[in-house]
Amino acid sequence: MNNSFLSDAFFSRLETLALHLQANLSGYYGGKHQIKKYGQTMEFADFRNYELGDDIRRIDWNLYARLKKYFLKLYTDERQMHIQIFLDCSASMGMIPEKARYAVSLAAALGFLAIRNMDKVSFHLLKEGKAEDPFGIIVGKNKFFGAIGQLEKIKFEGEADFGTSIPKTQHTGTNDGLSIVISDFLTEEDWKPGVNFLLYKRRQVLMIQVMTKEERDPLYSGRLNLIDSESPRADDFRNIRVKISRSMLEEYSKLVKETIEGISNFCASRGITFLSFDTEEPIEKVIFKELLQADLVN
Amino acid sequence: MIKWLMPLGLLGLLGILVLILIYIIRPKYQQKFITSTVLWRQLLKRKRKKLPIEPIRNILVFVCQALAFTSLALLMAQPKLFSEGFVNDETEKIIIIDSSASMLAHTAGDPTSFSRFDRAVREVKAHIDEWLMDDDGTISIITAGREAEYAIADATKEEYTDVVHTLDGLKCSYGTADIQGALNLAEERLFINPAAKIFVYSGTDLGNLGSAVTVRNLANIQNEWNIAVLGCTVSIEESEYVFHVEVGAFGRISLEKNLYIEIKGAENGEDKTFDFPKLYKKVAFDVNSDNLDYSDIQTITLRATDPAIGGQEDWYFSSYAEASIGFVDLEDSIDEDNEFKVYGGVKDKVKIQYYSSKPNIFYYLSFQYLRDPMSKTREIQFNRAYALSEVQNEGHDFYIFEHNLPQNIQSGNAPKDGVLIFSDPNDLSAYGVELGDSVTFNGLKYFEAGDAHPLLQYIDPHTMGVTAYRRITSYDESFVPILFCGGDPVMLVKKTETERIVVMPFSLNLSNLSAGTNLTKFCYNLIQYFMPLTLDNYEFEADEEVNVNCKGTTVTMTDPNGKADTLTEFPATVTLTELGTYTFTTNFSYDKEAEVRKAFVHIPAAESGLFDVEAMNMKLDNTEVWEELGEDLFLYFAIAMLVLFTVEWCLQFKGI
Incomplete structure (x- = not known):
């Protein structure tokens, strides 16, 4: 797969952005993400009364001069986060090369934003009931670009079952960062247990749906034997014969909207950010507009 | 008998049509690879919930194929739906014997010779050994009399004696023959066994009836001839009975015969009957010339006053009991048609007595008017009793009492031998009818009809009306009300074995019945209903x-x-x-x-004609050849189609 998106120019444009994560995460020491906890950075956060045992070097003497009371100056803390990117590698994602490139590019872009922000990144490739982690935890641009080079060569095949594969993921920390799930969510399997697992791990979750225009508004009609890309045989139950009329196409579009709404409602009820993208939408627009609007980058 | 497997070719063609139809209606699906069918499947599920008929439509092709499959399987199985099985047996013989009166003909001049019918039976008997014993076949015998019917069916050699007894017991009828019906019965048999042979024994030339039928014409132009009195009509000309006799000669004959008429029981109004001596008239027949149907039919007029035949000018008579007409010394082929008797010369007398306390001429005129049109069959006598002393209590067919009844009648001492007609009676309590007050109207009050009754035939009750009538307050259950006025019955009828009464509680003077034809029609109906003729005619065919x-x-x-x-x-x-x-x-x-x-x-006049030709519009042919060919070809066709079907199903199930 030759991904035209993943060029130097593409990544250089991303240099101006950074991931904006929730402040209630704990993360690891050494990152750039400000969190709610007070730490040793130079950025003032608050005052509090001096208590016995506190470091007297942190007493604000100017304030004492005016108020004759001891107050400590508190500073914000910055942490390193672990960004997990779960990429749906089923056949449905790879059948249309454009869709696969789009998904990989999104994953790479988000990974880059994390790396650039001194965060740790791991790519989890979901296929056949497993979550492969071929690159391990990536820190630093060199390792990242090496991984991206491999990412472009992955094969999209078989089925993906989020419900069972995400909980099997290695290195799932707790409350330590963002989990991004990139998929078309066109699956028979129940993906919700996987998402619930991430929430259980108190991770911030971002779900990105990638669909092509044809998947949203099919142009085909008439009597068709629809072959599912994930079906192994011709007589698989997923392959269906259907006479597609104009009214059916209208109903299908309606159903697509309802499905997206359903996912969106599910995510909203759990504090998950959900974004649905069309592959015809320029990826820069997605990152610089949609993610900004969703307050995921700044 | 069901024969929908015949012809097989048609069924095969139907099978092809079914196949074509299936492949026409069978939807063609193009393959389309898409990323996921999840949403399409969800959509179809939703549609199925909305439209329960959808699954049925989806299996329509399957149902059609199953039907075609079943048809082909049946075609291969060749189920026998005939009750007696489909056979191709040349040893089956169906014998039709004409048993019409013409089959009574025997050799002219030899009354002891065998008739055509006897000869037919003897010929059949002569063949029994060959058909039953030698060929080991079956015999069915159909007699074509007034109705065609089987005398015996499917008899085998085990039933040899039954066949012989049946043939011995066969009798020739005096009527006509239903040859067509017999051929229809044979044709039904031919459907089961197209190779069956049919033999028709008749004296009539039936023409070509097809390859399956052999006609044995038993007529013998050399030895048979017949002279017959075919019929007689009687007319009254100048007050004299004239007999128009239709006679005929059939066969190659040229002769002269004496035709006689003998009239018995003649009456000339003097209450005395007498018999006339036989009167003779010579009739010459000549059918030797170019007469193709060998017949010479003539109408001979006979009258008792004709001196030329021995009659006398004063031999007039107003009625006669019997007239016999026939030929003298005739020894022809059919004896039964040599004499003819004419009855109907005695008219039914209808005697009517009319008594009224205030007489009118309405009834008299009505019956008088009917005398002429009914004169051929009835003699109407209308007697008026002008005084009570003249009223007779017996000897009449109708007794009309109008207005005040004679005392004895009022007390119930009525005549028993006739119909009592009470017109505007003063009291009928002795007869089970209670009369009440009078109902009067300023103008005519028209009647309403009750249930249809023969006495009101040809009469529209709504055209009859009265200005006054006596209300009938109650009546015996044996009376039937047939006319109403303002809801009250105004005509009651009673007809039992012992009593026949008609009650009309209104005066003809205060009604419009006599103004038109309604009263005449009513009187006609009275005669027809109470005094019907025993027979409409006095000569019939057997x-x-x-x-x-x-x-x-x-x-x-x-x-x-x-x-x-x-x-x-x-x-x-x-x-x-x-x-x-x-x-x-x-x-x-x-x-x-x-x-x-x-x-x-x-015997029917047509049966006296010995050499009739009656071409049947029917052809019965043996058709065993195509059957064998067709059966084999279509059997293979069915097998091939069945295999193709099976392969197609297998391929479909495997999803190829």
């Missing part, structure tokens, strides 16, 4: 169905052989099967002499 009516209680029918049968429900329908004179005796419950009427039964 096997003819006849309606018998009764003006009394029962009719005893005696056939020419003296066998009597009593009829009690009328009109009765009887079939006259014997030749000769039938006697119908009407018996009365009251003291009245039984009335005797006679009718003559003769």
Whole structure:
């Protein structure tokens, strides 16, 4: 797969952005993400009364001069986060090369934003009931670009079952960062247990749906034997014969909207950010507009 | 008998049509690879929930294929739906024997010779050994009489004696033959066994009936000829009975014969009957010339006053009991048509007595008007009793009492031998009818109809009306109200074995009945209803169905052989099967002499013609050849189609 998106120019444009994560995460020491906890950075956060045992070097003497009371100056803390990117590698994602490139590019872009922000990144490739982690935890641009080079060569095949594969993921920390799930969510399997697992791990979750225009508004009609890309045989139950009329196409579009709404409602009820993208939408627009609007980058 | 497997070719073509139809209606699906069918499947599930008929439509092709599959399987199985099985047996013989009266013909001049019918039976018997024993076949015998029917069916050699007994017991009828019906029966058999052979024994030239039928014409132009009295009509010309006799000669003959007429029981109004001597007239027949149908039919006119035949000018008569017409010294082929008897010369007398306390001429005029049109069959006598002393209590068929009744009648001492008609009576309590007050109207009040009744035939009750009538307050259950006025019954009828009464509680003077034809029609209906003719005609063909009516209680029918049968429900329908004179005796419950009427039964005139030609519009052919070819070809066709179907199904299930 030759991904035209993943060029130097593409990544250089991303240099101006950074991931904006929730402040209630704990993360690891050494990152750039400000969190709610007070730490040793130079950025003032608050005052509090001096208590016995506190470091007297942190007493604000100017304030004492005016108020004759001891107050400590508190500073914000910055942490390193672990960004997990779960990429749906089923056949449905790879059948249309454009869709696969789009998904990989999104994953790479988000990974880059994390790396650039001194965060740790791991790519989890979901296929056949497993979550492969071929690159391990990536820190630093060199390792990242090496991984991206491999990412472009992955094969999209078989089925993906989020419900069972995400909980099997290695290195799932707790409350330590963002989990991004990139998929078309066109699956028979129940993906919700996987998402619930991430929430259980108190991770911030971002779900990105990638669909092509044809998947949203099919142009085909008439009597068709629809072959599912994930079906192994011709007589698989997923392959269906259907006479597609104009009214059916209208109903299908309606159903697509309802499905997206359903996912969106599910995510909203759990504090998950959900974004649905069309592959015809320029990826820069997605990152610089949609993610900004969703307050995921700044 | 079902024969939908025949012809097989048609069924095969239908099978092809079914296949074509299936492949036409069978949807063609193009393959389309898409990323996921999840949403499409969800959509179809939703649609199925909305439209429960969808699954049925989806299996329509499957159902059609299953039907075609079943048809082909049946075609291969060749199920026998015939009740007796489909056979191709040349040893089956179907014998049709014409048993019409013409088959009675024997050699002219030799009454002891065998008739055509006898010869037919003998010929069949002569073949039994060959057909049953040698060929080991079966025989069915159909007799074509008035109706075609099997005498014996599918007899095998084990039933040899039954066949012989059946043939010995066969009798020739005196009527016509239903050859067409017999051929239809044989044709049904031919559907089961197209190779069966049909033999028709008849004296009539039936033409070519097809390859399956062999016609044996038993007519013998050399030895057979017939002279017959075919019929007779009687007319009254200048007050004299004239007999128009139709006679015919059939065969190669040229001769002269004496035709006689003998009239018995003649009456000239003097209450005395006498018999005329036989009168003779020579009739010359010549059918030797270019007469293709060998017949010479003539109409001979005979009258008793004709001196040329021995009659006398003063031999007039107003009625006669019997006239016999026939040929003298005739030894032809059919003896039964040499004499003809004519009855109907005695008219039914209808005697009416009219008494009124305030007489009018309405009834008189009405019956008088009916005399002429009914004169052929009835003699109407209308007697008016001008005074009480002239009122007779017996001897009439109708007793009309108008207005105030004679004392004895009022007290219930009415005549028993006739119909009582009470017109505007003053008191009928002795007869079970109570009369109340008078109802009067300023103008005519028209009647309303009750249930349809023979007495009101040809009459529209709504055209009859009165200005006054006596209200009938109650009446015996045996009376039937047939006319109403303002809801009150204004005409009651009673007809039982002992009493026949008509009650009209209004005066003809205060009604419009006599102004038009309604009263005349009513009087006509009175005669027809209470005094019907026993028979409508007095000469019938053998096997003819006849309606018998009764003006009394029962009719005893005696056939020419003296066998009597009593009829009690009328009109009765009887079939006259014997030749000769039938006697119908009407018996009365009251003291009245039984009335005797006679009718003559003769063989149908057409049967006297010995050499008729009657081409049947029918062809019965043996068709065993195509059957074998067609069966094999279509069997293979069905097998091939079945295999193709199976392969297709397998491929479909495997999803290839």
